[in-house]
Amino acid sequence: MSHAMAAGAAPKDGLSHVTGPGEPPLKQATIPQLLREAVASHGDAEALVFCETGQRLTYRAFAQEVDRCAAGLLSLGVTQGDRVGIWSPNRLEWVLTQFATARIGAILVNINPAYRLSELDYALNKVGCRVLITARSFKSSDYVAMIRELAPELGREVPLACSRLPELRHIVVMGDDASSGMIAFTDLTGRATPALLARLDGIEAGLAPTDPINIQFTSGTTGMPKGATLSHFNIVNNARFVTDRIALTSADRLVIPVPLYHCFGMVMGVLGAVSKGAKMIFPGEGFTPAQTLDAIAAEGATACYGVPTMFVAMLQELDRQHRDLSTLRTGIMAGALCPIEVMKRVNRDMHMREVTICYGMTETSPVSFQSFTDDPTEKRCETVGRIHPHLEVKLVDAEGNTVPVGEKGELWTRGYSVMAGYWGDEAATEASITDGWMHTGDLGVLDAEGFCTIVGRVKDMIIRGGENIYPREIEEFLIRHPEVSDVQVFGIPDDTFGEEVCAWVVLKPGSTLMAEALRDHCKGQIAHFKIPRHVRIVTDLPLTATGKPQKFVMRDRMQEMLRNEAAQNA
Incomplete structure (x- = not known):
């Protein structure tokens, strides 16, 4: 898609409301139809390579x-x-x-x-x-x-x-x-x-x-995980538009080290590649930087996906052992904003001069915004690009009014990509979708050209190494411990993962439960990335006048505690 086609995506009337281009047209197709088309055009070309097992x-x-x-x-x-x-x-x-x-x-x-x-x-x-x-x-x-x-x-x-x-x-x-x-x-x-x-x-x-x-x-943020229900139409079209933006073709060889259970792997990766007849390369069962770089070099890959922490790890591995990555051209970085120095090194040392940034959520199949391959480096680091085709986005205030360009608002998305709803949870669906608008919970800012910057979250979701972690789910698990009276979970900044999970816990009277024992209680019960890195046993929690926990106060105090501990141990 040309920039001319995207030009109509700029906000109008000074309000943070953008509409994506109407081309290329939406495809009325199922997933098996998509595969059949790939077989008809590229049947003898390699579709999948699993490097660890040698399957091709x-x-x-x-x-x-x-x-x-x-x-x-x-x-x-x-x-x-x-x-x-x-x-x-x-x-x-x-x-x-x-x-x-x-x-x-x-x-x-x-x-x-x-x-x-x-x-x-x-x-x-x-x-x-x-x-x-x-x-x-x-x-x-x-x-x-x-x-x-x-x-x-x-x-x-x-x-x-x-x-x-x-x-x-x-x-x-x-x-x-x-x-x-x-x-x-x-x-x-x-x-x-x-x-x-x-x-x-x-x-x-x-x-x-x-x-x-x-x-x-x-x-x-209000309970257990919800099942976002997606259709063929949702994910076939999103896969097409994502790979359009990186100009993927049947000549490309795409490395997919991101997990298949996530939209990044199965939609943007697999379905995106199939929509173009490209080759999919899976370095291993899970991500390791050495395996991924070896796969790129061995297969002459032209594209690679990953979250920023993956690319940081690959650059560190590249410093330890050189590989010939000269075949690389493009790829996608998503899950968190990319530091500009990391982007420059990925452009230079990994030859990915056309890497793009994406933003979206599972409920929108997933991508709503994506940069173009030739957007300035600063735009690719400081923003998540411009709106995708056939979508509409507005940023709203607490009353649902569209905010002026340049002001923060909650990002709402409408269009073909919005899920059917949460499986078996009509109340949650109705709370999340209004007149077709999906409430993302993310705070964004739109500029006059239509570039979007994500500046925070309406609620307190934690993003650790590209994984979305919702404090309420961990709180509901920890509160079931017989010696726990109250608990609050929040994120604190971390140089490696972006954020780490922290829990402040109030014990029941007479309890002598130690922080490490509570961490051990989590093992084998909740996913490893949700287990709090930091647990503090406290006598009470900071509350508002109406009794609501003040997570921002806890976050600030926790960071101060960790700084003091680091200074004492230096």
Whole structure:
């Protein structure tokens, strides 16, 4: 898309309200249609490379494997609208499941690989997953053991019946070695009989682009995670427009070290690449800077995705060991603002002179703003670019009035990308969407050219290394501890991760609970990145006159305490 087409995105009448260009047109297509088009145009070209395992598939071979997986799901009784959970790091089976569920109209439920017991229990039950496809383990998480703890009745009979997971019928374990009562992924695809394969085209013909196809959990400030429900139409089009902005083509080779469970990996990465017939390169199951740089060099990659902390780690690794990255051209940095010195080094030392910045949220599929490849470096660091096609954004004050250009306001988004709603939570949906406008909760500023700067959050979300962390969820977990009377969780600045999680805890009378014991209580129950780095046992919490906790006071006091401790230890 040309800058001329984006010119209409500048605010008018001095108000912070912008509308994206109307070109290119929106695509009325499902995910399987998108893949079929890629096969028709680029069938013999490589589609996926998994560097850690050596797996490589052309678009045609990939589509065939997708069909085998889809037929296997049919053999388990999965039908349109059923929820299929995927709990795994970046693996080939993840991408196969993504397209196989879409082929038969089942709804893919993304489960964070870092989830622990209470989070897994909640997610599976919230959306009523009938099938869970899982890796055996990842890092310190033994997924099979956790599932057995949730489902002790699990035996050799299928479908299983489990009191804690009443909707779940089948568990598929990636690989070719099934545990008792579970199905090996290779056995699942082996169930693809000619009769089942013959049903796929007919099922797909009955799907509509507006059908829900994906649920992604995004935490709220007022409770447990909510399931943002997205359609083919939402994510197919967002994937197209994201990769349009980096001028991705079938000649490109895109490295995807970001997680597939997140929109960054599965929408901007996988679907974006498929929309252009580009090659997808996955360095490993999780991100390591050395693996990612090795993949770039070995595959002659032209593009790379990541959050700023990933690029900082790659630059540090590059200082330790040189790689030839001269094939790189572009990529996307998202999740947090990029320091200008980091951007300059990425442009120079990684040859990514056309890297762009994105802003969005899961509920908007995800991207609303993105810079162009030739925007000035300062604009690419200080702003999140300009509005995407077919979207409308306004910044509003507390009364919902559009604020003047240059003033702070909450960012509201409207258009094709807004989710259908939160699964099974009508009240939360109504509170978040007004007349089609998604309330993002982010505070932004628009300038006269339509560039947007994110300046804060209406509520107290913490962003740690690109992960969105909502204090209320952690507070609700900690308050269940029998010795905890009150707790407040907030973020404090951190040089490495952007922010770190901090908890101030008031104990019940007579308790001698230590801070480290409370941290240990979190392990195995909530994701590692949510466990508070700093825990302070306090006698009371600073409150307003009306009894509301003053997190900004706690934040300031905590930073002062840490500075004093650092000075004493110096």
